[in-house]
Amino acid sequence: MKSLVLGGNDAVAYAVKQSYVDVVSAYPITPQTSIVEKVASFIAAGEINTRFIRVESEHSAMAAAIGASAAGSRVFTATSSQGLLLMHEVLHWAAGSGLPIVMANANRAVAPPWSIWAEQTDSLSQRDTGWVQLYASNSQEVYDLVFISFRVAEEIKNPIMICLDSFLLTHTKEPVEVFEKEIDEFIKVKRWNALLDVEKPEAFGALAFPKDYMPIKIQQFERMNKATAVFKNVADEFKNFSGREHSIIEEYGDKDAEVALVTMGSLAETSQLAVDKLKEEGIKAKLVKIKMFRPFPKDELKESLKNARNVIVFDRNISMGKGGIVKDELVGALGLSNCIGVVCGLGGYDVDEDDLVKTTKDVLDGKIKEDTFLWGEK
Amino acid sequence: MKEIGLHGRGGQGVVMAGELLANIYFKEGYQVQFMPSYGAERRGSPSNAYVRIDKKRRILNRYSIKTPDTVIVFNITLLNNIVLKEDGLALLNLPLDIEKKPSKARIFAVDANAIALNLNLGTAAMPLINTALLGAYCKISGDFSLDTLKAVYKEKMGKRADLNIQAALAAYESVREL
Numbered sequence: 001m002k003s004l005v006l007g008g009n010d011a012v013a014y015a016v017k018q019s020y021v022d023v024v025s026a027y028p029i030t031p032q033t034s035i036v037e038k039v040a041s042f043i044a045a046g047e048i049n050t051r052f053i054r055v056e057s058e059h060s061a062m063a064a065a066i067g068a069s070a071a072g073s074r075v076f077t078a079t080s081s082q083g084l085l086l087m088h089e090v091l092h093w094a095a096g097s098g099l100p101i102v103m104a105n106a107n108r109a110v111a112p113p114w115s116i117w118a119e120q121t122d123s124l125s126q127r128d129t130g131w132v133q134l135y136a137s138n139s140q141e142v143y144d145l146v147f148i149s150f151r152v153a154e155e156i157k158n159p160i161m162i163c164l165d166s167f168l169l170t171h172t173k174e175p176v177e178v179f180e181k182e183i184d185e186f187i188k189v190k191r192w193n194a195l196l197d198v199e200k201p202e203a204f205g206a207l208a209f210p211k212d213y214m215p216i217k218i219q220q221f222e223r224m225n226k227a228t229a230v231f232k233n234v235a236d237e238f239k240n241f242s243g244r245e246h247s248i249i250e251e252y253g254d255k256d257a258e259v260a261l262v263t264m265g266s267l268a269e270t271s272q273l274a275v276d277k278l279k280e281e282g283i284k285a286k287l288v289k290i291k292m293f294r295p296f297p298k299d300e301l302k303e304s305l306k307n308a309r310n311v312i313v314f315d316r317n318i319s320m321g322k323g324g325i326v327k328d329e330l331v332g333a334l335g336l337s338n339c340i341g342v343v344c345g346l347g348g349y350d351v352d353e354d355d356l357v358k359t360t361k362d363v364l365d366g367k368i369k370e371d372t373f374l375w376g377e378k
Numbered sequence: 379m380k381e382i383g384l385h386g387r388g389g390q391g392v393v394m395a396g397e398l399l400a401n402i403y404f405k406e407g408y409q410v411q412f413m414p415s416y417g418a419e420r421r422g423s424p425s426n427a428y429v430r431i432d433k434k435r436r437i438l439n440r441y442s443i444k445t446p447d448t449v450i451v452f453n454i455t456l457l458n459n460i461v462l463k464e465d466g467l468a469l470l471n472l473p474l475d476i477e478k479k480p481s482k483a484r485i486f487a488v489d490a491n492a493i494a495l496n497l498n499l500g501t502a503a504m505p506l507i508n509t510a511l512l513g514a515y516c517k518i519s520g521d522f523s524l525d526t527l528k529a530v531y532k533e534k535m536g537k538r539a540d541l542n543i544q545a546a547l548a549a550y551e552s553v554r555e556l
Binding site for chain 2: 003005007031116165167168169171172173174175266267269270272273350351352353
């Protein structure tokens with residue numbers, strides 16, 4: 001292994017380069033573009049044997065990915081925000097067909113007004129498409145999750161979306177441990193066979209009457225739920241190659257904390273600084289980072305939050321008419337009555353550790369009693 | 379932790395300089411984070427990049443830098459928009475000395491344009507001054523060795539490294555305090 005200073009996008013591209021990907025189909029969009037540009041440059045330099053399909057839209061990018069995956073290829077694509085939204089219909093097709101496509105999504109705020117900065121509403125509004133969703137906090141996680149995702153996707157036969165915050169992660173560069181060849185044994189063998197067979201022609205996506213449609217959907221539901229257990233096994237195996245651990249939720253701070261800060265993505269990094277500052281002030285706090293959002297890690301979160309008197313969810317996303325999406329999911333899954341949702345950082349609005357500390361103290365002091373926005377001129 | 383701001387105009391190699399600087403610090407053994415600032419940048423418009431460094435801890439701050447400890451100013455016309463800590467350190471790309479108002483800040487200047495043009499780096503309209511400025515910064519910060527700078531230039535620039543190392547050395551020798 002060697003250490004390089006890489007951004008999240010670089011990290012994705014390097015991992016794709018090392019993952020024996022057969023096909024990449026993609027359409028450019030800021031801030032994702034440098035992922036597929038880099039992959040294209042590896043192909044142009046003859047460093048990898050990957051077919052790059054240029055397409056005229058994100059809808060077509062996913063359609064091509066579906067075809068290639070059905071033909072037995074290992075397929076990668078990347079998109080962001082408006083591009084992901086344009087893919088929406090075909091995301092359902094990929095998941096419903098059980099295809100192990102891996103996609104990186106740069107979490108960028110949705111227009112209008114135009115924004116290119118960080119927000120997770122784009123991917124969270126694809127919550128019900130049947131894709132496994134993972135949220136990375138730093139470039140090392142992004143890199144590692146690409147390898148883990150191909151293995152998990154191929155084992156459970158379900159697509160996986162790896163989400164990384166726009167600019168705060170896609171373009172922010174930091175040291176990343178990169179494999180040389182030692183990951184080959186983990187990633188080289190493709191565990192996926194073609195659905196399409198020229199000797200045995202079949203039709204896919206045919207009309208299903210109600211008596212067939214419903215059991216097929218139940219099957220899909222159960223297939224996707226396997227992601228939790230399979231992720232754990234694959235992550236254990238990955239640790240043997242990398243020495244690095246990955247869990248579907250991760251904690252930082254005092255295990256028996258009185259207050260838990262729950263979040264996803266790059267905000268989980270800043271939250272660690274907040275937990276440290278709260279500790280200095282005598283407040284026992286912990287961070288609970290949700291790395292796998294779909295399937296929702298209900299049991300793990302229940303266990304993690306059982307002793308917390310206060311739970312505060314910091315959501316860099318918003319569901320109009322409801323509030324923070326992770327907060328809503330968490331309360332829905334665990335029936336919490338001690339949970340405050342804080343919507344923050346929309347469209348890349350800065351959130352620092354002092355903001356998180358102040359909000360946490362305001363909740364503990366009873367100054368914040370209901371869901372709110374973290375917002376103020378800086 | 380130390381926060382460094384690099385401020386110039388699109389085309390001056392500000393982002394490249396930030397990335398080089400992060401790599402130099404990393405090679406020197408620091409924890410680093412390079413955070414370019416993206417917006418409506420284009421050739422000639424203000425362009426900013428930031429580097430955070432720490433001797434020990436991995437950098438966890440995922441938000442923009444407001445008040446850097448150190449600034450490297452590629453273009454003096456931007457001075458009014460640049461914020462620096464009260465007792466900070468500034469490096470300016472400047473041919474002639476300007477009057478320094480009394481302050482706790484230490485301010486240095488180097489004629490990076492002349493150095494770059496002497497070595498045919500860039501054009502008269504847009505000299506490539508980023509590698510020279512980092513040479514001057516090496517001297518005034520004392521944070522890393524010239525050898526580390528040279529090694530990173532060689533890794534990142536291939537055949538063009540030698541000229542850029544010459545630029546860095548010239549700036550290292552000629553940087554002056556105002």
